[in-house]
Amino acid sequence: MTRRRLVLSVNGGDHEVWVLPSDTLLDVLHDELGLADVRYGCGEGVCGTCTVLLDGEPVNGCLILAVQAAGRPVTTLRGLMGPGEALHPLQECFLRRGAAQCGFCTPGMVLTALDLVRRRGRPGRDEIRYALVGNLCRCTGYTKILDAVEEYAGRAAADARDEAPS
């Protein structure tokens, strides 16, 4: 199998990589670009630890080929953070609520929850639960994760209200 050169656009920067056609986006982000916030969990699209945003939508990094992502914007958890690794407000909520223990699932949780809040504004608890059903956490028992997302959605909605022209 021949390696191909392609340019991945990750977290706002372009990266030239040489990949096998069979390399998944997860393989390349984690192993080639050293992004430890994209993680191998199950390889079946069930656990959510390899979640990245492709064209702004959550996808399974383990179920999409790197060649399929060429030239399209990819966002990992790090792409949400500000300069100097400043935490995203949703990460702050996770910290404040104790929603991360070992942290393995956290990037996928945060990206999926952020997509939900962007699309749905202020989702109810059942809606948050449904959106996160594909992100497994073996530590927290989920309650604190739901609390964190709920808090963030409430704050984001309040911010949007404050910023809206009256």
Place this chain on the structure above:
Amino acid sequence: MVAPAFEYVAAGSYDEAVRLLADGGDEAKVLAGGQSLMPMLNLRLARPELLIDINAADDREPSVTGGVLALPALTRHRVLLEHDLVRRHCPLLAAAVAHVGNVRVRNRGTVGGSLAHADPTSEIGCCALATGAQVIARGPGGERTVPASELFVSYWTTALAEPEIITDVLIPARRPRQGWSFQEMVRRTSDFAIVAVAAVVELDERADTITAARVALAGVADRVVLAGPELLTGLIGGTLAGGTLPGGTLAGGGPAGGSGEDAAAAAAARIAAGLEPADDVHASGKYRRRLVRVLTARALREACARAAGAAP
């Protein structure tokens, strides 16, 4: 696990994909959303030498013409769930897709890919049968139409020839006084269905007599199955009062019919009696058959209520 190495080519059109597929023979596989194929590669359950990516082959949107909802095969599950035309003209499918995978799977998975994969627990396959859908398949000799009722052959096996690709899924749009219901049992939301049932019921112009009923089931055999029309004859001609089936007023109660049971329960019992679901790690065959009875009766009742306008 890591997928075995394979070559990859992105087809710019269905004709190109069909050519590549014909040249590639047994060693080539079509890649659509990849949410079933890629796990099979990662688990090394499949070892193709070439993947033919059709994601760039088509960019059409769902449309409705002449009473038919036309879904391009690459329509993603999320679009099925949210698209206004799908929600209006095939609310059954929109409701069923909420049970498919998780948000990431729904962002990538496609309606044509799901049907071609032919999983026996497929919610989408179940809806295709219940609605009387057809697929358009393109091969080296051109296009042909295959009814969903002839598409599914066995576990992950369809009636499509090797170099054929599904390009469109055609679903009869919901007609007036047609009711639907989708029922599914899983242990955890987003799991593969243990049993799923899709039901469609139609009423006459007075909206009180059943003129047609179709029931499709997933998780009960080597493929999704449509209940034989003879199993539903007891239901046809039955009258509703306030959107409900009266208990014991319809003939042909079947083995579990009789007093205290409505025609939905009787039909459900007949359908369950004709199935021999297998035991597996998720559920015993006996439990599955029990679920068929319970879920089919619920589905028929809800479909009747919707057809009569007595349920949202």
